[in-house]
Amino acid sequence: MSAVSTPEAKNEPSRREQLLTIAAQLFAEKGFRNTTVRDIADAAGILSGSLYHHFDSKESMVDEILSTFQEALFAQYDDILASDDNARSKLERAVRVSFEAIEEHGPEVAIYQNDADYLVTFERFGYLADRNTQSRQVWLTLLEEGVRTGALRPDLDVTLTYRFIRDTVWVAVRWYRPGGQHDHTEVADQYVRILLDGISS
Amino acid sequence: MSAVSTPEAKNEPSRREQLLTIAAQLFAEKGFRNTTVRDIADAAGILSGSLYHHFDSKESMVDEILSTFQEALFAQYDDILASDDNARSKLERAVRVSFEAIEEHGPEVAIYQNDADYLVTFERFGYLADRNTQSRQVWLTLLEEGVRTGALRPDLDVTLTYRFIRDTVWVAVRWYRPGGQHDHTEVADQYVRILLDGISS
């Protein structure tokens, strides 16, 4: 009964966290709506009813998964915006942070990419729309600063560019696999190079 | 009873085609698995049982939608590969053809993007995996020709570049809306420009 024997004190994930990790993998693989509570319970080696001892619904599970992840991610963006690097460096850092998120939180990124449109239709997931707006602001700020300071082409359509960056960065979660041929820093390097300098000779 | 009075002879879509158009829109919006046959029937103004007079399953519907679309798309890629344009032009044309497909066959592209991973797990959709390989070949051929002829950077990682192009082009189906601020040719122009020359000044 000593505090030292609790999972947290031993730096082990709590049962709750274990279940969320399992659920996140399944949601990412099969989609939120196509993952059943029985799928999650099976993967955890328990019965579906037992899940409801830990969470009051499937929605609560995905909610906790996404909100926890986004809090950490946006803290990193805020750091970048607040830094006094030049525009090009900030843009590079933002790209790198995103690829790092894919490396370290692949399931969370995949769930957001695949299921946010659906989840946003429920009130409790309204924060996903807010985060979306916030993300747009981050990238637009960086791009506009780049144009203003002369680091980026003056004729750049920042809105369209924002979409291209956002899409290409996050959609990499579909093919990027940790431990594969390229690690996430290499992928980020290559992407930054294409984005800034293009592919032509 | 004269042939002239059939829908096809009047260039009107047959009932079957009408139903496929309705289904494609719903599949694209909500995903294949999350669209019910009742959704489709409701949108068509009939009851779900009546759909089975036209199609023997929901799978048959999406099968017909995807295979028809892909046949037309890959015929265009074949044209490009067979042409004697230079490497840069071919690459540009391939990008343009893809954005045009998003303009004219948005639902089909969206279904492929969202549901192909799931559908390929069934034998009858094995052709989707073949088309995927074929598409990869098209882009790799174009990129390798570009590097070989000196149009593209000699140090280019063509595999990674292929993924970036594929992802960014097709994921545009998530935000591109016909009749919006930019038409598909403008989007293609901007994308080609970023891809080839980058965004830096």
Add this chain to the structure above:
DNA sequence: GTCTATACCCAGATAGAC
């Protein structure tokens, strides 16, 4: 070509025993 009626399955969730 559409409707009525229905079979059958599997989803999310709950109550209470252990």
Add this chain to the structure above:
DNA sequence: GTCTATCTGGGTATAGAC
């Protein structure tokens, strides 16, 4: 913290009347 047992709703698909 997990299990047993079960409710309720909604999914695909079918048979046969109109």
